[in-house]
Amino acid sequence: MNEKRLLIVDDDEIFLNRLGRSMTRKGFTPTLAGNVAEGKRQAQTAAPDYAIVDLRLQDGNGLEVVEAIRAVNKHASIVMLTGYGNIASAVAAVKAGAIDYLAKPANVEDIVNALLADKGTPPPPPENPMSADRVRWEHIQRIYELCDHNISETARRLNMHRRTLQRIMAKRSPQ
Known part of the structure; x- marks a missing residue:
């Protein structure tokens, strides 16, 4: 074996x-x-x-x-x-x-x-796909990383008030 x-x-x-x-x-x-x-x-x-x-x-x-x-x-x-x-x-x-x-x-x-998993076949679709809230969270996190963790710049690029963004990011990520 x-x-x-x-x-x-x-x-x-x-x-x-x-x-x-x-x-x-x-x-x-x-x-x-x-x-x-x-x-x-x-x-x-x-x-x-x-x-x-x-x-x-x-x-x-x-x-x-x-x-x-x-x-x-x-x-x-x-x-x-x-x-x-x-x-x-x-x-x-x-x-x-x-x-x-x-x-x-x-x-x-x-x-x-x-x-x-067989490398030639794509994985099956997830049984529990991401919720819309989770997709939004992922997008915000990606922009935040691209802005070198600058909250003000991230808020500007997302066309969002800085305090609103801070409140969103202070919460746990949605499932």
């Missing part, structure tokens, strides 16, 4: 260990890394076939790890995880070489399905 080498990179140690144990039960052989530097080092030595990488890590961006994995294994299946999901970062992750992008908390079944 082929060994399913998996690299998991996340700076949340509890989540990292729990996901590692779950993926072992699913038949993977995980290697764990807690930061970008360790993730890049493990990518070089382990040459994983699969990877689960957190987008925002304490010492940098998970996209650096994706690029390091792609350098040693062009065919690796890489899933990006993040607690800060937005469309702009999802596009960046896919351009860097990730095959899927999941928001935390993602369940293990969703992660395994994404890792093992």
Whole structure:
């Protein structure tokens, strides 16, 4: 039987260990890394076939790890995880070489399905698509990032009062 080498990179140690144990039960052989530097080092030595990488890590961006994995294994299946999901970062992750992008908390079944999905077929449509409020939130977040986190400039570009924008952004993201 082929060994399913998996690299998991996340700076949340509890989540990292729990996901590692779950993926072992699913038949993977995980290697764990807690930061970008360790993730890049493990990518070089382990040459994983699969990877689960957190987008925002304490010492940098998970996209650096994706690029390091792609350098040693062009065919690796890489899933990006993040607690800060937005469309702009999802596009960046896919351009860097990730095959899927999941928001935390993602369940293990969703992660395994994404890792093992046939690369030639598009994923099925989501059972619970984003609400109109969530799409609006994503758009505002994208513009905010493009404006280098300048609230006044974001409000101007969205043709919105700055205080209104601040109130919207102070709330939790809609589901």
